Amino acid sequence: MAEIDEQEMLRAKLEQLKTEHGDLDRAIDALIESGNYNSLQLQRLKKRKLILKDQIYATKNMLLPDIIA
Template sequence: MSLSQSEIVQRLVELENEHRELDEIIELLINSGEIDELKIKRLKKRKLRIKDMVVFYENMLIPDIDA
């Protein structure tokens, strides 16, 4: 499956928004005083997976350069 550049950019925007939302949720959970370590750990892992996907899609936007 080949994505167009606009589809890649759209996916990047979606992932970056989700990453930002997870960051806010994690911060709220930590500051709430009711710390659920397992839930926070799962959210942090999800956030890392999203970051990896962002890097993957960003790399798709970089043209290959022949050496």
């Protein structure tokens, strides 16, 4: 029972991370299109996006069962 709750929590976290990643992607595109940004601001957004990508990957791995080959 606790394993199911943990799986559901991980799925919810994964969806939240994917949403935030997509939002950041759109924000970066809009910022670039506006032409009104500084490179530090853009760099920070891109770094946050990479961190989210790593967290998405790690969360996906937690959801996959261990398979012994």
